[in-house]
Amino acid sequence: MNATVEAAENRRVKIEVKDLTKSFGNLLVLDDISFNVAQGEFLSIVGPTGCGKTTFLNALSKLIPTTKGNIFIDGEEANPKKHNISFVFQEPTCMPWRTVRDNVAYGMEVKGFSKARLEERLRYILDLVGLTTTADLYPNQVSSSMEQRIAVARAFAVDPDLLLMDEPYGQLDVKLRYYLEDELVSLWKALKSTVIFVTHNIEEAVYVAERILVLSNKPTKIKAEVKVDLPRPRSLIDPKFVEIRKQVTELIRWW
Amino acid sequence: MSTTTTAASSIANEIQQEVMERKPFSIVAFLKNRWFLYAISLTAFFALWKYVDYTRVLGNGIAAPEKVVVAIYRLMIDTVAGKSLWGHTWASLNRILIGFAIASSIAVPLGILMALNRYVNAVVKPVFDLIKPMPPFAWISCAILWFGIDEPSKIFIIVVGTFVPCLLNSYMGIRLIEPQLYDVVRMLGGSRRDEILQVGFPAAFPAIFAGLQISLSIAWTCVLSAELVSARSGLGFIIIQGMQLARPDFVLAGMVVLAFWAWATTLIVTYLEKFLCPWKRETSLA
Numbered sequence: 257m258n259a260t261v262e263a264a265e266n267r268r269v270k271i272e273v274k275d276l277t278k279s280f281g282n283l284l285v286l287d288d289i290s291f292n293v294a295q296g297e298f299l300s301i302v303g304p305t306g307c308g309k310t311t312f313l314n315a316l317s318k319l320i321p322t323t324k325g326n327i328f329i330d331g332e333e334a335n336p337k338k339h340n341i342s343f344v345f346q347e348p349t350c351m352p353w354r355t356v357r358d359n360v361a362y363g364m365e366v367k368g369f370s371k372a373r374l375e376e377r378l379r380y381i382l383d384l385v386g387l388t389t390t391a392d393l394y395p396n397q398v399s400s401s402m403e404q405r406i407a408v409a410r411a412f413a414v415d416p417d418l419l420l421m422d423e424p425y426g427q428l429d430v431k432l433r434y435y436l437e438d439e440l441v442s443l444w445k446a447l448k449s450t451v452i453f454v455t456h457n458i459e460e461a462v463y464v465a466e467r468i469l470v471l472s473n474k475p476t477k478i479k480a481e482v483k484v485d486l487p488r489p490r491s492l493i494d495p496k497f498v499e500i501r502k503q504v505t506e507l508i509r510w511w
Numbered sequence: 512m513s514t515t516t517t518a519a520s521s522i523a524n525e526i527q528q529e530v531m532e533r534k535p536f537s538i539v540a541f542l543k544n545r546w547f548l549y550a551i552s553l554t555a556f557f558a559l560w561k562y563v564d565y566t567r568v569l570g571n572g573i574a575a576p577e578k579v580v581v582a583i584y585r586l587m588i589d590t591v592a593g594k595s596l597w598g599h600t601w602a603s604l605n606r607i608l609i610g611f612a613i614a615s616s617i618a619v620p621l622g623i624l625m626a627l628n629r630y631v632n633a634v635v636k637p638v639f640d641l642i643k644p645m646p647p648f649a650w651i652s653c654a655i656l657w658f659g660i661d662e663p664s665k666i667f668i669i670v671v672g673t674f675v676p677c678l679l680n681s682y683m684g685i686r687l688i689e690p691q692l693y694d695v696v697r698m699l700g701g702s703r704r705d706e707i708l709q710v711g712f713p714a715a716f717p718a719i720f721a722g723l724q725i726s727l728s729i730a731w732t733c734v735l736s737a738e739l740v741s742a743r744s745g746l747g748f749i750i751i752q753g754m755q756l757a758r759p760d761f762v763l764a765g766m767v768v769l770a771f772w773a774w775a776t777t778l779i780v781t782y783l784e785k786f787l788c789p790w791k792r793e794t795s796l797a
Contacts, residue, residue, distance in 0.1 A: 336700040343698040353713040366699040394790040
Protein backbone atom coordinates (compact mmCIF):
# COMPACT_ATOMS: atom_id res chain seq x y z
CA MET A 257 0.00 0.00 0.00
CA ASN A 258 2.73 2.39 0.97
CA ALA A 259 4.39 1.92 -2.36
CA THR A 260 1.60 3.70 -4.20
CA VAL A 261 1.75 6.64 -1.83
CA GLU A 262 5.50 7.08 -2.19
CA ALA A 263 5.22 6.91 -5.91
CA ALA A 264 2.99 9.99 -5.86
CA GLU A 265 6.00 12.32 -5.92
CA ASN A 266 7.45 10.55 -8.91
CA ARG A 267 4.24 10.34 -10.90
CA ARG A 268 3.96 12.77 -13.77
CA VAL A 269 1.93 15.93 -13.39
CA LYS A 270 -1.56 15.49 -14.76
CA ILE A 271 -3.32 18.68 -13.77
CA GLU A 272 -1.71 22.09 -13.53
CA VAL A 273 -3.66 24.93 -11.98
CA LYS A 274 -1.97 28.27 -12.67
CA ASP A 275 -2.87 31.61 -11.04
CA LEU A 276 -6.54 30.69 -10.81
CA THR A 277 -8.44 33.87 -9.93
CA LYS A 278 -12.17 34.45 -9.83
CA SER A 279 -14.02 37.56 -8.80
CA PHE A 280 -17.68 38.43 -8.94
CA GLY A 281 -17.64 42.18 -9.53
CA ASN A 282 -15.51 43.63 -6.74
CA LEU A 283 -15.72 40.51 -4.64
CA LEU A 284 -12.52 38.53 -4.99
CA VAL A 285 -13.31 34.90 -4.26
CA LEU A 286 -10.33 32.95 -5.56
CA ASP A 287 -7.00 34.71 -5.25
CA ASP A 288 -4.22 33.46 -7.47
CA ILE A 289 -4.34 29.76 -6.71
CA SER A 290 -1.68 27.50 -8.18
CA PHE A 291 -1.02 23.81 -7.62
CA ASN A 292 -0.36 20.56 -9.42
CA VAL A 293 -2.04 17.21 -9.24
CA ALA A 294 -0.17 14.05 -10.19
CA GLN A 295 -1.53 11.35 -12.45
CA GLY A 296 -3.84 9.13 -10.44
CA GLU A 297 -3.52 11.20 -7.28
CA PHE A 298 -6.28 11.49 -4.71
CA LEU A 299 -6.24 15.10 -3.55
CA SER A 300 -8.53 16.50 -0.90
CA ILE A 301 -9.36 20.16 -0.48
CA VAL A 302 -10.64 21.41 2.84
CA GLY A 303 -11.42 24.89 4.04
CA PRO A 304 -13.58 26.90 6.41
CA THR A 305 -17.26 27.26 5.61
CA GLY A 306 -17.96 29.80 2.90
CA CYS A 307 -14.36 29.91 1.68
CA GLY A 308 -15.49 29.46 -1.90
CA LYS A 309 -14.96 25.74 -2.26
CA THR A 310 -17.83 25.33 -4.65
CA THR A 311 -16.76 28.34 -6.73
CA PHE A 312 -13.31 26.80 -6.82
CA LEU A 313 -14.64 23.53 -8.18
CA ASN A 314 -16.95 25.21 -10.67
CA ALA A 315 -13.99 27.18 -12.00
CA LEU A 316 -11.88 24.03 -12.17
CA SER A 317 -14.56 22.14 -14.07
CA LYS A 318 -15.04 25.10 -16.41
CA LEU A 319 -18.72 25.35 -15.49
CA ILE A 320 -18.07 29.03 -14.78
CA PRO A 321 -15.49 31.20 -16.58
CA THR A 322 -12.39 32.24 -14.63
CA THR A 323 -11.28 35.86 -14.23
CA LYS A 324 -7.62 35.04 -14.57
CA GLY A 325 -5.40 32.01 -14.76
CA ASN A 326 -6.12 28.65 -16.20
CA ILE A 327 -6.23 24.91 -15.74
CA PHE A 328 -4.06 22.65 -17.85
CA ILE A 329 -4.64 18.96 -18.35
CA ASP A 330 -1.62 17.14 -19.75
CA GLY A 331 -0.17 20.53 -20.61
CA GLU A 332 -3.23 21.60 -22.61
CA GLU A 333 -5.85 24.12 -21.57
CA ALA A 334 -8.76 22.27 -19.98
CA ASN A 335 -11.83 22.03 -22.18
CA PRO A 336 -14.89 19.99 -21.19
CA LYS A 337 -15.58 19.17 -24.85
CA LYS A 338 -12.12 17.72 -25.35
CA HIS A 339 -10.97 16.58 -21.95
CA ASN A 340 -12.71 14.17 -19.79
CA ILE A 341 -13.68 16.12 -16.70
CA SER A 342 -16.21 14.54 -14.43
CA PHE A 343 -18.07 16.08 -11.53
CA VAL A 344 -20.00 14.70 -8.59
CA PHE A 345 -22.26 17.41 -7.23
CA GLN A 346 -23.27 18.01 -3.64
CA GLU A 347 -26.87 17.10 -4.37
CA PRO A 348 -27.68 13.82 -6.10
CA THR A 349 -28.22 14.62 -9.78
CA CYS A 350 -29.69 11.49 -11.26
CA MET A 351 -31.98 11.82 -14.21
CA PRO A 352 -35.36 10.62 -12.95
CA TRP A 353 -36.38 9.27 -16.34
CA ARG A 354 -33.39 6.95 -16.65
CA THR A 355 -32.97 3.68 -14.81
CA VAL A 356 -29.98 3.20 -12.51
CA ARG A 357 -28.16 1.43 -15.35
CA ASP A 358 -28.90 4.17 -17.88
CA ASN A 359 -27.90 6.88 -15.41
CA VAL A 360 -24.51 5.26 -14.88
CA ALA A 361 -24.17 4.85 -18.65
CA TYR A 362 -25.16 8.47 -19.39
CA GLY A 363 -21.68 9.99 -19.18
CA MET A 364 -20.27 7.33 -21.49
CA GLU A 365 -23.08 8.02 -23.96
CA VAL A 366 -22.27 11.73 -24.05
CA LYS A 367 -18.58 10.94 -24.40
CA GLY A 368 -19.38 8.73 -27.37
CA PHE A 369 -18.06 5.42 -26.07
CA SER A 370 -18.50 2.61 -28.54
CA LYS A 371 -21.41 0.31 -27.77
CA ALA A 372 -19.25 -2.66 -26.92
CA ARG A 373 -16.90 -0.67 -24.68
CA LEU A 374 -19.85 1.03 -22.98
CA GLU A 375 -21.59 -2.25 -22.24
CA GLU A 376 -18.45 -3.87 -20.92
CA ARG A 377 -17.48 -0.95 -18.72
CA LEU A 378 -21.04 -0.48 -17.51
CA ARG A 379 -21.17 -4.06 -16.33
CA TYR A 380 -17.81 -3.69 -14.63
CA ILE A 381 -18.71 -0.44 -12.85
CA LEU A 382 -22.17 -1.60 -11.75
CA ASP A 383 -20.57 -4.69 -10.31
CA LEU A 384 -17.83 -2.66 -8.63
CA VAL A 385 -20.30 -0.43 -6.79
CA GLY A 386 -22.79 -3.22 -6.14
CA LEU A 387 -25.63 -1.71 -8.15
CA THR A 388 -26.15 -4.68 -10.46
CA THR A 389 -29.18 -6.02 -8.63
CA THR A 390 -30.88 -2.62 -8.63
CA ALA A 391 -29.87 -1.62 -12.16
CA ASP A 392 -33.40 -1.63 -13.57
CA LEU A 393 -34.97 0.57 -10.91
CA TYR A 394 -35.71 4.25 -11.37
CA PRO A 395 -34.10 6.84 -9.07
CA ASN A 396 -37.40 7.51 -7.29
CA GLN A 397 -37.35 3.89 -6.17
CA VAL A 398 -34.01 4.09 -4.38
CA SER A 399 -32.79 6.08 -1.40
CA SER A 400 -31.01 9.39 -1.85
CA SER A 401 -27.72 7.91 -0.67
CA MET A 402 -28.03 5.39 -3.49
CA GLU A 403 -28.72 8.21 -5.91
CA GLN A 404 -25.42 9.73 -4.86
CA ARG A 405 -23.65 6.42 -5.45
CA ILE A 406 -25.17 6.34 -8.92
CA ALA A 407 -23.75 9.81 -9.56
CA VAL A 408 -20.34 8.66 -8.30
CA ALA A 409 -20.47 5.59 -10.53
CA ARG A 410 -21.48 7.74 -13.50
CA ALA A 411 -18.54 10.06 -12.85
CA PHE A 412 -16.00 7.24 -12.61
CA ALA A 413 -17.48 5.39 -15.59
CA VAL A 414 -16.26 7.91 -18.19
CA ASP A 415 -12.66 7.17 -17.17
CA PRO A 416 -12.06 10.86 -16.42
CA ASP A 417 -8.81 12.76 -16.76
CA LEU A 418 -9.97 14.64 -13.70
CA LEU A 419 -12.75 13.74 -11.30
CA LEU A 420 -14.07 16.56 -9.13
CA MET A 421 -16.20 15.82 -6.11
CA ASP A 422 -18.06 18.51 -4.21
CA GLU A 423 -18.86 17.23 -0.72
CA PRO A 424 -20.69 14.28 -2.19
CA TYR A 425 -21.32 12.62 1.16
CA GLY A 426 -22.13 15.76 3.15
CA GLN A 427 -25.79 14.87 3.55
CA LEU A 428 -25.35 11.29 4.70
CA ASP A 429 -25.30 9.79 8.14
CA VAL A 430 -21.96 8.75 9.61
CA LYS A 431 -22.24 5.01 9.18
CA LEU A 432 -23.26 5.10 5.56
CA ARG A 433 -20.58 7.68 4.88
CA TYR A 434 -17.87 5.29 6.09
CA TYR A 435 -19.09 2.62 3.70
CA LEU A 436 -19.22 5.02 0.81
CA GLU A 437 -15.78 6.42 1.56
CA ASP A 438 -14.41 2.88 1.47
CA GLU A 439 -16.27 2.31 -1.76
CA LEU A 440 -14.83 5.53 -3.17
CA VAL A 441 -11.27 4.57 -2.25
CA SER A 442 -11.65 1.13 -3.79
CA LEU A 443 -13.13 2.65 -6.97
CA TRP A 444 -10.22 5.04 -7.17
CA LYS A 445 -7.70 2.27 -6.66
CA ALA A 446 -9.36 0.02 -9.21
CA LEU A 447 -9.80 2.68 -11.89
CA LYS A 448 -6.69 4.79 -11.14
CA SER A 449 -8.52 8.08 -11.67
CA THR A 450 -7.18 11.49 -10.71
CA VAL A 451 -9.51 12.81 -8.04
CA ILE A 452 -10.01 16.21 -6.40
CA PHE A 453 -12.31 15.76 -3.44
CA VAL A 454 -13.69 18.87 -1.75
CA THR A 455 -15.13 18.50 1.72
CA HIS A 456 -15.62 20.41 4.95
CA ASN A 457 -15.24 17.20 6.90
CA ILE A 458 -11.61 16.99 8.03
CA GLU A 459 -11.79 13.39 9.14
CA GLU A 460 -13.20 12.42 5.76
CA ALA A 461 -10.39 14.25 3.98
CA VAL A 462 -7.69 12.53 6.04
CA TYR A 463 -9.40 9.19 5.53
CA VAL A 464 -9.58 9.23 1.75
CA ALA A 465 -6.82 11.52 0.48
CA GLU A 466 -3.14 11.13 -0.36
CA ARG A 467 -2.62 14.86 0.02
CA ILE A 468 -4.73 17.64 1.50
CA LEU A 469 -4.79 21.28 0.44
CA VAL A 470 -6.07 23.62 3.14
CA LEU A 471 -7.79 26.75 1.86
CA SER A 472 -7.96 30.09 3.66
CA ASN A 473 -10.95 32.32 4.16
CA LYS A 474 -12.07 34.62 1.36
CA PRO A 475 -10.28 35.74 -0.73
CA THR A 476 -9.29 32.11 -0.98
CA LYS A 477 -5.68 31.04 -1.19
CA ILE A 478 -3.94 27.78 -0.49
CA LYS A 479 -2.81 28.05 3.09
CA ALA A 480 -1.06 24.76 3.54
CA GLU A 481 -0.43 21.38 2.07
CA VAL A 482 -0.54 18.24 4.20
CA LYS A 483 0.68 14.86 3.00
CA VAL A 484 -1.27 11.91 4.33
CA ASP A 485 1.28 9.14 4.30
CA LEU A 486 -0.78 6.42 5.94
CA PRO A 487 -1.38 2.85 4.84
CA ARG A 488 -4.84 1.76 3.76
CA PRO A 489 -7.31 0.76 4.99
CA ARG A 490 -6.87 3.61 7.42
CA SER A 491 -7.97 3.53 10.99
CA LEU A 492 -9.72 6.52 12.49
CA ILE A 493 -8.11 5.88 15.87
CA ASP A 494 -4.57 5.31 14.63
CA PRO A 495 -2.43 7.91 16.55
CA LYS A 496 -0.84 9.06 13.30
CA PHE A 497 -4.28 9.54 11.76
CA VAL A 498 -5.41 11.56 14.77
CA GLU A 499 -2.26 13.65 14.61
CA ILE A 500 -2.81 14.58 10.96
CA ARG A 501 -6.46 15.29 11.64
CA LYS A 502 -5.51 17.66 14.47
CA GLN A 503 -2.90 19.32 12.31
CA VAL A 504 -5.45 20.05 9.57
CA THR A 505 -8.01 21.20 12.13
CA GLU A 506 -5.51 23.67 13.58
CA LEU A 507 -4.74 24.98 10.09
CA ILE A 508 -8.37 25.67 9.45
CA ARG A 509 -9.04 27.18 12.85
CA TRP A 510 -5.93 29.31 12.84
CA TRP A 511 -7.39 32.54 11.40
CA MET B 512 -11.82 -5.37 -2.32
CA SER B 513 -14.76 -7.33 -3.63
CA THR B 514 -15.73 -8.10 -0.07
CA THR B 515 -15.90 -4.42 0.88
CA THR B 516 -18.11 -3.57 -2.08
CA THR B 517 -20.44 -6.47 -1.38
CA ALA B 518 -20.73 -5.33 2.19
CA ALA B 519 -21.41 -1.78 1.12
CA SER B 520 -24.03 -2.81 -1.39
CA SER B 521 -25.84 -5.07 1.01
CA ILE B 522 -25.95 -2.30 3.58
CA ALA B 523 -26.32 0.73 1.34
CA ASN B 524 -28.77 -0.59 -1.28
CA GLU B 525 -31.89 0.94 0.18
CA ILE B 526 -34.86 0.45 -2.05
CA GLN B 527 -38.27 1.96 -1.54
CA GLN B 528 -40.85 -0.76 -1.36
CA GLU B 529 -44.57 -0.81 -0.95
CA VAL B 530 -45.78 -2.77 2.00
CA MET B 531 -49.45 -3.42 2.60
CA GLU B 532 -50.35 -3.96 6.20
CA ARG B 533 -52.92 -6.69 6.72
CA LYS B 534 -55.24 -6.25 9.66
CA PRO B 535 -57.52 -8.90 11.16
CA PHE B 536 -61.21 -8.51 10.40
CA SER B 537 -63.34 -6.62 12.92
CA ILE B 538 -66.61 -4.67 12.84
CA VAL B 539 -64.84 -1.38 13.56
CA ALA B 540 -62.32 -1.99 10.81
CA PHE B 541 -65.19 -2.78 8.45
CA LEU B 542 -67.02 0.44 9.36
CA LYS B 543 -63.84 2.42 8.81
CA ASN B 544 -63.11 0.66 5.53
CA ARG B 545 -62.65 3.02 2.63
CA TRP B 546 -64.88 1.05 0.25
CA PHE B 547 -67.63 0.78 2.79
CA LEU B 548 -67.60 4.55 3.26
CA TYR B 549 -67.61 5.07 -0.50
CA ALA B 550 -70.71 2.90 -0.72
CA ILE B 551 -72.41 4.87 2.06
CA SER B 552 -71.60 8.14 0.37
CA LEU B 553 -72.97 7.06 -3.01
CA THR B 554 -76.09 5.45 -1.53
CA ALA B 555 -76.85 8.64 0.40
CA PHE B 556 -76.40 10.70 -2.74
CA PHE B 557 -78.82 8.63 -4.82
CA ALA B 558 -81.30 8.40 -1.95
CA LEU B 559 -81.33 12.18 -1.63
CA TRP B 560 -81.79 12.53 -5.38
CA LYS B 561 -84.69 10.07 -5.33
CA TYR B 562 -86.21 11.86 -2.32
CA VAL B 563 -86.05 15.26 -4.02
CA ASP B 564 -87.80 13.78 -7.04
CA TYR B 565 -90.41 12.03 -4.87
CA THR B 566 -91.36 15.15 -2.87
CA ARG B 567 -91.47 17.30 -6.03
CA VAL B 568 -89.69 20.20 -4.26
CA LEU B 569 -88.18 21.07 -7.61
CA GLY B 570 -91.47 20.52 -9.39
CA ASN B 571 -91.00 18.84 -12.76
CA GLY B 572 -87.41 20.07 -12.95
CA ILE B 573 -85.85 16.80 -11.93
CA ALA B 574 -86.06 13.16 -12.95
CA ALA B 575 -85.44 10.16 -10.73
CA PRO B 576 -82.13 8.30 -11.22
CA GLU B 577 -83.79 5.29 -12.84
CA LYS B 578 -85.64 7.58 -15.28
CA VAL B 579 -82.30 9.01 -16.33
CA VAL B 580 -80.98 5.52 -17.00
CA VAL B 581 -84.05 4.81 -19.11
CA ALA B 582 -83.55 8.11 -20.93
CA ILE B 583 -79.96 7.20 -21.76
CA TYR B 584 -81.16 3.88 -23.13
CA ARG B 585 -83.90 5.60 -25.16
CA LEU B 586 -81.45 8.11 -26.55
CA MET B 587 -79.18 5.32 -27.67
CA ILE B 588 -81.95 3.68 -29.68
CA ASP B 589 -84.07 6.63 -30.84
CA THR B 590 -82.74 9.62 -32.67
CA VAL B 591 -82.83 13.31 -31.80
CA ALA B 592 -82.43 15.61 -34.80
CA GLY B 593 -81.42 12.61 -36.91
CA LYS B 594 -78.73 11.26 -34.59
CA SER B 595 -78.68 8.70 -31.80
CA LEU B 596 -76.79 9.32 -28.56
CA TRP B 597 -73.71 7.76 -30.18
CA GLY B 598 -73.92 10.18 -33.06
CA HIS B 599 -74.18 13.16 -30.73
CA THR B 600 -71.35 11.90 -28.56
CA TRP B 601 -69.16 11.52 -31.62
CA ALA B 602 -70.14 15.03 -32.76
CA SER B 603 -68.88 16.50 -29.48
CA LEU B 604 -65.85 14.22 -29.31
CA ASN B 605 -64.92 15.05 -32.89
CA ARG B 606 -64.94 18.78 -32.14
CA ILE B 607 -62.81 18.22 -29.08
CA LEU B 608 -60.28 16.06 -30.87
CA ILE B 609 -59.85 18.55 -33.70
CA GLY B 610 -59.65 21.59 -31.40
CA PHE B 611 -57.39 19.85 -28.93
CA ALA B 612 -55.08 18.60 -31.67
CA ILE B 613 -54.76 22.08 -33.20
CA ALA B 614 -54.19 23.80 -29.83
CA SER B 615 -51.67 21.31 -28.45
CA SER B 616 -49.68 21.04 -31.66
CA ILE B 617 -49.18 24.82 -31.64
CA ALA B 618 -49.10 25.61 -27.91
CA VAL B 619 -46.73 22.89 -26.71
CA PRO B 620 -43.89 23.67 -29.15
CA LEU B 621 -44.46 27.39 -28.64
CA GLY B 622 -44.29 27.04 -24.85
CA ILE B 623 -41.08 25.02 -25.12
CA LEU B 624 -39.60 27.55 -27.51
CA MET B 625 -40.54 30.42 -25.18
CA ALA B 626 -38.83 28.68 -22.29
CA LEU B 627 -35.68 27.97 -24.29
CA ASN B 628 -35.29 31.26 -26.12
CA ARG B 629 -35.74 34.56 -24.36
CA TYR B 630 -36.33 36.49 -27.58
CA VAL B 631 -39.27 34.31 -28.52
CA ASN B 632 -40.45 34.70 -24.95
CA ALA B 633 -40.16 38.49 -25.09
CA VAL B 634 -42.18 38.64 -28.29
CA VAL B 635 -44.94 36.17 -27.41
CA LYS B 636 -45.38 36.71 -23.69
CA PRO B 637 -47.00 40.20 -23.65
CA VAL B 638 -49.72 39.18 -26.09
CA PHE B 639 -50.22 35.89 -24.34
CA ASP B 640 -50.52 37.57 -20.95
CA LEU B 641 -53.13 39.90 -22.40
CA ILE B 642 -55.27 37.04 -23.69
CA LYS B 643 -54.59 34.58 -20.88
CA PRO B 644 -57.09 35.83 -18.25
CA MET B 645 -59.96 35.99 -20.72
CA PRO B 646 -62.45 33.14 -20.16
CA PRO B 647 -62.71 31.12 -23.39
CA PHE B 648 -66.47 31.50 -23.38
CA ALA B 649 -66.05 35.26 -23.79
CA TRP B 650 -64.88 34.55 -27.33
CA ILE B 651 -68.11 32.92 -28.38
CA SER B 652 -69.74 35.97 -29.94
CA CYS B 653 -66.58 36.82 -31.84
CA ALA B 654 -66.31 33.20 -32.93
CA ILE B 655 -69.84 33.20 -34.34
CA LEU B 656 -69.28 36.56 -36.05
CA TRP B 657 -66.05 35.37 -37.61
CA PHE B 658 -66.75 31.73 -38.38
CA GLY B 659 -70.55 31.47 -38.47
CA ILE B 660 -72.56 29.00 -36.43
CA ASP B 661 -71.04 25.87 -37.94
CA GLU B 662 -68.17 23.68 -36.80
CA PRO B 663 -65.29 26.18 -37.12
CA SER B 664 -66.66 28.51 -34.44
CA LYS B 665 -66.99 25.65 -31.93
CA ILE B 666 -63.52 24.38 -32.72
CA PHE B 667 -62.20 27.91 -32.35
CA ILE B 668 -63.59 28.12 -28.80
CA ILE B 669 -61.92 24.82 -27.92
CA VAL B 670 -58.61 25.94 -29.39
CA VAL B 671 -58.71 29.21 -27.47
CA GLY B 672 -59.66 27.48 -24.22
CA THR B 673 -57.07 24.70 -24.38
CA PHE B 674 -54.25 26.79 -25.75
CA VAL B 675 -53.48 28.55 -22.47
CA PRO B 676 -52.90 25.54 -20.15
CA CYS B 677 -50.98 23.69 -22.88
CA LEU B 678 -48.61 26.57 -23.37
CA LEU B 679 -48.24 27.50 -19.69
CA ASN B 680 -47.45 23.95 -18.63
CA SER B 681 -44.88 23.26 -21.31
CA TYR B 682 -43.27 26.63 -20.56
CA MET B 683 -43.12 25.96 -16.83
CA GLY B 684 -42.08 22.36 -17.42
CA ILE B 685 -38.90 23.54 -19.11
CA ARG B 686 -38.29 26.50 -16.81
CA LEU B 687 -38.56 24.53 -13.58
CA ILE B 688 -35.93 21.95 -14.52
CA GLU B 689 -33.20 21.70 -11.92
CA PRO B 690 -30.25 23.66 -13.33
CA GLN B 691 -27.94 21.00 -11.90
CA LEU B 692 -29.26 18.50 -14.42
CA TYR B 693 -28.00 20.79 -17.16
CA ASP B 694 -24.68 21.01 -15.30
CA VAL B 695 -24.41 17.24 -15.54
CA VAL B 696 -24.60 17.46 -19.33
CA ARG B 697 -22.23 20.42 -19.48
CA MET B 698 -19.57 18.98 -17.20
CA LEU B 699 -19.54 15.82 -19.29
CA GLY B 700 -18.90 17.98 -22.33
CA GLY B 701 -22.39 17.79 -23.86
CA SER B 702 -23.61 20.48 -26.24
CA ARG B 703 -26.61 22.79 -25.93
CA ARG B 704 -28.43 20.34 -28.17
CA ASP B 705 -27.69 17.53 -25.71
CA GLU B 706 -29.00 19.72 -22.89
CA ILE B 707 -32.31 20.26 -24.65
CA LEU B 708 -32.80 16.76 -26.05
CA GLN B 709 -31.46 14.70 -23.17
CA VAL B 710 -32.56 16.79 -20.21
CA GLY B 711 -35.03 19.45 -21.34
CA PHE B 712 -37.58 17.27 -23.08
CA PRO B 713 -37.69 14.27 -20.76
CA ALA B 714 -37.68 16.47 -17.66
CA ALA B 715 -40.54 18.62 -18.97
CA PHE B 716 -42.57 15.66 -20.17
CA PRO B 717 -44.68 15.18 -17.02
CA ALA B 718 -45.52 18.90 -16.89
CA ILE B 719 -46.48 18.92 -20.57
CA PHE B 720 -48.74 15.95 -19.95
CA ALA B 721 -50.35 17.67 -16.98
CA GLY B 722 -51.08 20.59 -19.31
CA LEU B 723 -52.66 18.26 -21.86
CA GLN B 724 -54.81 16.73 -19.19
CA ILE B 725 -56.05 20.09 -17.92
CA SER B 726 -56.65 21.15 -21.51
CA LEU B 727 -58.76 18.12 -22.20
CA SER B 728 -61.14 18.81 -19.33
CA ILE B 729 -61.34 22.46 -20.38
CA ALA B 730 -62.09 21.27 -23.92
CA TRP B 731 -65.21 19.50 -22.65
CA THR B 732 -66.36 22.69 -20.92
CA CYS B 733 -65.74 24.66 -24.10
CA VAL B 734 -67.53 22.26 -26.41
CA LEU B 735 -70.52 22.22 -24.10
CA SER B 736 -70.64 26.03 -23.95
CA ALA B 737 -70.45 26.29 -27.72
CA GLU B 738 -73.13 23.66 -28.23
CA LEU B 739 -75.45 25.29 -25.72
CA VAL B 740 -75.33 28.50 -27.73
CA SER B 741 -75.94 27.09 -31.16
CA ALA B 742 -75.76 23.56 -32.46
CA ARG B 743 -77.74 20.87 -34.22
CA SER B 744 -75.70 18.05 -32.75
CA GLY B 745 -73.60 17.15 -29.74
CA LEU B 746 -74.22 16.41 -26.10
CA GLY B 747 -74.82 20.10 -25.35
CA PHE B 748 -77.56 20.03 -28.01
CA ILE B 749 -79.26 17.10 -26.23
CA ILE B 750 -79.21 19.03 -22.96
CA ILE B 751 -80.71 22.13 -24.60
CA GLN B 752 -83.29 19.99 -26.41
CA GLY B 753 -84.26 18.39 -23.11
CA MET B 754 -84.67 21.82 -21.52
CA GLN B 755 -86.81 23.13 -24.36
CA LEU B 756 -89.01 20.03 -24.35
CA ALA B 757 -89.26 20.17 -20.51
CA ARG B 758 -87.68 16.71 -20.29
CA PRO B 759 -85.36 16.78 -17.23
CA ASP B 760 -84.52 13.11 -17.82
CA PHE B 761 -82.98 14.05 -21.18
CA VAL B 762 -81.09 16.97 -19.61
CA LEU B 763 -79.64 14.77 -16.89
CA ALA B 764 -78.94 11.97 -19.36
CA GLY B 765 -76.91 14.39 -21.46
CA MET B 766 -75.05 15.58 -18.38
CA VAL B 767 -74.24 12.05 -17.23
CA VAL B 768 -72.97 10.96 -20.63
CA LEU B 769 -70.91 14.14 -20.89
CA ALA B 770 -69.36 13.55 -17.49
CA PHE B 771 -68.59 9.97 -18.42
CA TRP B 772 -66.76 10.92 -21.61
CA ALA B 773 -64.88 13.77 -19.98
CA TRP B 774 -63.71 11.29 -17.35
CA ALA B 775 -62.90 8.58 -19.88
CA THR B 776 -60.81 10.83 -22.12
CA THR B 777 -58.85 12.16 -19.15
CA LEU B 778 -58.24 8.57 -18.07
CA ILE B 779 -56.81 7.77 -21.49
CA VAL B 780 -54.32 10.61 -21.15
CA THR B 781 -53.42 9.44 -17.64
CA TYR B 782 -52.66 5.95 -18.92
CA LEU B 783 -50.79 7.33 -21.88
CA GLU B 784 -48.61 9.27 -19.46
CA LYS B 785 -48.01 6.21 -17.33
CA PHE B 786 -46.98 4.34 -20.44
CA LEU B 787 -44.71 7.10 -21.75
CA CYS B 788 -43.24 8.16 -18.39
CA PRO B 789 -42.61 4.88 -16.59
CA TRP B 790 -40.22 6.62 -14.17
CA LYS B 791 -43.12 8.46 -12.61
CA ARG B 792 -44.52 5.29 -11.11
CA GLU B 793 -45.93 5.76 -7.67
CA THR B 794 -43.79 4.73 -4.75
CA SER B 795 -46.52 4.87 -2.14
CA LEU B 796 -50.06 3.63 -1.97
CA ALA B 797 -52.77 6.12 -2.75
